[in-house]
Amino acid sequence: MNTDQNEVNVSGSWVYVVEDDASVRDALSLLLQLRGFSTAAFDSAEAFLHGHALGRPACVLADVRLPGMSGLELQRHLASRHAALPFVVMTAHGDVATARTALRDGAVDFLEKPIDEQDLFEAINVALRSDQEQVERARSRETVLGRMQRLTEREREVFERVTNGYHNREIAEEFGISQRTVEVHRARLMEKLQARRVADLFRLRFELDGPATTTPARALS
Amino acid sequence: MSRASATPDEQARGWPASPVATGAAGAAAAPRTITDGKPLDVPHLLQRLFDRPVLLATLFCVAYVAVDAATDIFPATPTGWTPWNPQAALALTLIAIAGLRFVPVVIVAVLIGDLTVRNVPTGIGSLLSALAIAVAYSAAGYAVRRFTRWTRAEVTLRDLSTLALIAFATSLGLALLLAVSHALAGNLPLRLLHVVSLQVVIGEALGLIVAAPALLLLLSGAWRNEAANTVGRGRLGRDLVLFAIALAALLLVIFWLRPFDQFRMSYLLFVPMIVIAARHGLFGTAVAVPLVQAGLIAAVSIFAPHVATAFEYQMLMLALALTAMYLGLLSSERERAAKRLASRERELREQRNALSDAQRTAATAELSAALAHDLNQPLSAIGTYAQAARLLAARADADRSTLLRTLEQIASESARAGQYVRRMRDFFRTGAMHSEKVTVFDLLERAYAHLRDRVERTDIIVETEISPELPALRTDSVQAGAVLDNLLGNACDALAKTEVPRRIRVSAERLAGASPPMIRITVQDNGSGVAPELRAQLFKPLATSKPQGMGLGLALSRSIAERLGGGLSFDAASSVATFHLDLPADEY
Numbered sequence: 081m082n083t084d085q086n087e088v089n090v091s092g093s094w095v096y097v098v099e100d101d102a103s104v105r106d107a108l109s110l111l112l113q114l115r116g117f118s119t120a121a122f123d124s125a126e127a128f129l130h131g132h133a134l135g136r137p138a139c140v141l142a143d144v145r146l147p148g149m150s151g152l153e154l155q156r157h158l159a160s161r162h163a164a165l166p167f168v169v170m171t172a173h174g175d176v177a178t179a180r181t182a183l184r185d186g187a188v189d190f191l192e193k194p195i196d197e198q199d200l201f202e203a204i205n206v207a208l209r210s211d212q213e214q215v216e217r218a219r220s221r222e223t224v225l226g227r228m229q230r231l232t233e234r235e236r237e238v239f240e241r242v243t244n245g246y247h248n249r250e251i252a253e254e255f256g257i258s259q260r261t262v263e264v265h266r267a268r269l270m271e272k273l274q275a276r277r278v279a280d281l282f283r284l285r286f287e288l289d290g291p292a293t294t295t296p297a298r299a300l301s
Numbered sequence: 302m303s304r305a306s307a308t309p310d311e312q313a314r315g316w317p318a319s320p321v322a323t324g325a326a327g328a329a330a331a332p333r334t335i336t337d338g339k340p341l342d343v344p345h346l347l348q349r350l351f352d353r354p355v356l357l358a359t360l361f362c363v364a365y366v367a368v369d370a371a372t373d374i375f376p377a378t379p380t381g382w383t384p385w386n387p388q389a390a391l392a393l394t395l396i397a398i399a400g401l402r403f404v405p406v407v408i409v410a411v412l413i414g415d416l417t418v419r420n421v422p423t424g425i426g427s428l429l430s431a432l433a434i435a436v437a438y439s440a441a442g443y444a445v446r447r448f449t450r451w452t453r454a455e456v457t458l459r460d461l462s463t464l465a466l467i468a469f470a471t472s473l474g475l476a477l478l479l480a481v482s483h484a485l486a487g488n489l490p491l492r493l494l495h496v497v498s499l500q501v502v503i504g505e506a507l508g509l510i511v512a513a514p515a516l517l518l519l520l521s522g523a524w525r526n527e528a529a530n531t532v533g534r535g536r537l538g539r540d541l542v543l544f545a546i547a548l549a550a551l552l553l554v555i556f557w558l559r560p561f562d563q564f565r566m567s568y569l570l571f572v573p574m575i576v577i578a579a580r581h582g583l584f585g586t587a588v589a590v591p592l593v594q595a596g597l598i599a600a601v602s603i604f605a606p607h608v609a610t611a612f613e614y615q616m617l618m619l620a621l622a623l624t625a626m627y628l629g630l631l632s633s634e635r636e637r638a639a640k641r642l643a644s645r646e647r648e649l650r651e652q653r654n655a656l657s658d659a660q661r662t663a664a665t666a667e668l669s670a671a672l673a674h675d676l677n678q679p680l681s682a683i684g685t686y687a688q689a690a691r692l693l694a695a696r697a698d699a700d701r702s703t704l705l706r707t708l709e710q711i712a713s714e715s716a717r718a719g720q721y722v723r724r725m726r727d728f729f730r731t732g733a734m735h736s737e738k739v740t741v742f743d744l745l746e747r748a749y750a751h752l753r754d755r756v757e758r759t760d761i762i763v764e765t766e767i768s769p770e771l772p773a774l775r776t777d778s779v780q781a782g783a784v785l786d787n788l789l790g791n792a793c794d795a796l797a798k799t800e801v802p803r804r805i806r807v808s809a810e811r812l813a814g815a816s817p818p819m820i821r822i823t824v825q826d827n828g829s830g831v832a833p834e835l836r837a838q839l840f841k842p843l844a845t846s847k848p849q850g851m852g853l854g855l856a857l858s859r860s861i862a863e864r865l866g867g868g869l870s871f872d873a874a875s876s877v878a879t880f881h882l883d884l885p886a887d888e889y
Contacts, residue, residue: 101678102754103714107685110707114692123758145674147759148797172677193681197688 093208094138097121098128098154099170100146104193108141115201125149129157136215139188139207144171144178152178155185166207170195217287224284227273235269238262242278243285347520351399358406365391365410370418374602375611377500381419382479384500384608384615385598386508387591388414389438389471393509394516396442398452408435426486433478441471441509445517452521455530455637456583461630465510465623472505503615511594511622514587527584530633530640534580537588544589547573548596556604563605567617570597574621578629582636586629590622672721679718686711738887739778741767741809741822747778748785755793760801766808774820775887776865784858784869788824788880791855795828795878803827811886818886819867823879830878831871839871 095117099105102123109119118135122128125146140158142151149157155167169182172193179190188210189203231239234255241251248266252259275281350357368388376383392407412431444467445451449460476498483489489497518524528537551573555566570593578586597618601611686707693704745765749756756763774781789805796803804827812819831839840859855869862869862882872879 100755100758101682103682103710103717104678104685107682107689107710107714110703111685111689111692114689147755147793172674172681193677194684195681197684 091116092118092135092137093212094118094120094135095204095208096128096134096138096140096142096165098123098125098140098142098146098151100124100143104143108195111197112204117204125151125154125157128154137208137211139166139168139204139211141168141170141204144169144182152181152185155182155187159186166210168203168207221287224273224287228288230272231269235265235272238265239269239273239281239285242266243281347522354399354403357395357399358403361391361395361403361406362410362413366414366417369414372598373418374598375606375608376419377497377608377612382497382501382504384504384507384611385511385594386504387512387594389441389505389508390512390516392435392438393442393445393513394520396439397445397517398521400446401439401443404435404439407439408432411435411438430479430482434475437471437475437478441467445513451514451517452523454523455526456518456523456630456633458627458630458634461514461583461626464513465626468506468509468513469502471509472502475505476501500612503612503619507594507615507619507622510619510626511590514583514626515591518584518587524584524587527582527587527633530636531580531582531585534636537581537585540577540580540585541588541592544573544577545592548593552596552600556600564610564613564617567597567614570617571621571624574625575628578625579632581629582633583626583629584633586625590625593621594618675721676718679714679721682714683711683718686714736775737778738773738775739781740773741771741820744774744778744782744785745807745822747782748789751786752789752793756805759793759797759803761793761796761803761805764804764806766806768810771809771811771820772818773887774884776867776884780861781865781882781884784861784882785822785824787855787858788882791880792824792826792828792878795826795830799828812883815883817866818888819883820886822882822884823872824882825875825877825879827877836871836873840869 095112097105097108097112097119099108099121100123105121105123109121112119120134125142126148128140128142129149140154142154144151146154151169151171155169158165158167164186167182167187168189168191169187170191170193171178182190188207189199191199191203228236237255238251241254246254248259248262252262255262270276270281273281273284275284350360365388368391369386372385372387373383388410392410395403395407408431411434412428415427415431445464448467449463450456451460451464479501480489480494480498483497484491484494518527531537548570551569554560555569556563560566574586574589574593577589581589597614598611601614605611690704690707690711693699693707742765745767749763755761789807792805796805806825807822808825809820809822812821840855859869862884866885867883868881869883870881872881
């Protein structure tokens, strides 16, 4: 991976260190801070779950073996919630089974102690970039949703039909209005949604629904 | 007569050239048949003899008549019955080993004996009498073959009792038959009936009890099993020669020097007999008893040649023979039991060794994993601190105090790694164990130092209850400390998933009634306890309830505690998870 080209904006990025060994925890926090990351250190998964809402973009750097809830359990727990943070796991005894489980559950990387500096920062960069994208996606979706609020009921219906590929004539027939009126609705909603071309409408629809959706009404209603 | 002599040839045709089991009675008849998993170890010559029925029959008849003639002394009137009839044992043995097909041979032999030795008048009466005797012997032989293991395997108490029973039953039956037939013939006054019957019973029973065991064991080859029982108690041949000398000397003293009444001194014969029975078991006794009988008959016929006296001595002989046989059998059984026990113990020992090897291997694997983990933590911290230090040093505005702190951390982490390495080296150290005086408190303090971090972080309350008067331990503090360390670590693990308050309680007290004096250290936690299904294998290697089974493991801990002269146990009776570590106290 080329870290230089895709370097995330380090300042303001959070790394949450979850590690029960005090020295390792302290050393990792120090190193990450020196590299400019904001860090928060926790000695157990439970402690992390109680107070992690500090900032985004962020990623979790957790040891597999923790007292109480293990690192892998924490990973699964986070994945089941909406705010899935990218996860990097560490272990002092690298065993294949644990690594496989972690990666299958969506961990960004699996680091063996003693940790190689290069590997550590590569993993953290990937994780943060992924979270960055997640944050940006959420933000733009929010914007689009805000604009959608301004549409009238009829305009929303027309937006849905247009982005489903219907012609103006078909829409007019369905609602029992003239084609001319449909054109007016269309012009108004494109203005409100700040779309210049019909293709822009499709992009907005995609952002609202996600790529795999088959029930477009959900995002609109 | 001519018809009877043809019988063996008839039988020969029915006898397979190479013996195979033929029907129910065939198993023991074929001397090479495998019974009870053991080959019938008949000596080669004997085996060949049993393959040739005509030769066997001839030899039997010759031996029968010879023995009949040799023991035809002190015949009682009017039956002509003698006080010792070992030929009966010969007939019994033949049937017991070779089977019922030899019954005609027995009839012929009895007839020849009657006709030649006793000059019984030829006639239907003597034929019937011979027939009755032969049938009685054959029935006895068949009973031995059917109901006992004399010709096959190790003889038990039951086999001996059955043989005695058969002997008495046979002789009683014969006595009844003979006495009644003589009384009916009118040549026996009725008032003498019981005396004559007793004479027959004694002569017959003795013949069987004295000679049959030796003959059965020797001719069937079963003697090898029996003789093997008492190997290691001296050589049988040498002891029998000594026995014969002692017997001859005793008989000379009793009957020839005659310091007191002969009969009253005869109990002395029990002494050498009992020695042989105790030393050489059933087989030694079986061989020695006929020697005593022969010596006694010889002495009586030389020094006190009266028919009545002879029967008196034979009563004594019967008691002697039965006592000696039972004693010899018990001696054999005792030896057999001791051998079985020894072999069982050897097996157990081997199993234990194999188990402890497996445990050692498992423990080593677990130790290596623990070592790798424990070393990786400080190494990881050192590496990370070093990178941080490099970054700090490279900065123009280097923060000297942070840099210094980082470098100090590196030094302290490397000390921590060194400590692990030392602990592990001490642990793997073989051979000599340190035996030092250490208080329970110090031991606990050291173990607790490793866990302080965890205990404080997880809000565990550690309570200790150690009396200041408690004597110190005399043990290896490193190894005992490792065990305690493991127990406390387990308690912490168990408490990690427990709601507060989390509590570990360590107490120490004298173990009541222990010799040498012991101290019991008890570690308890208020966690969820040990699942019942896990308890049975708690101390087995690789048994763990933790997904990452680390630490030393209870199996290893227990073997360390045992090596230190103590023990480690789980208290199933307690309501909370309770482990007892027992270690020797520093007092004698």
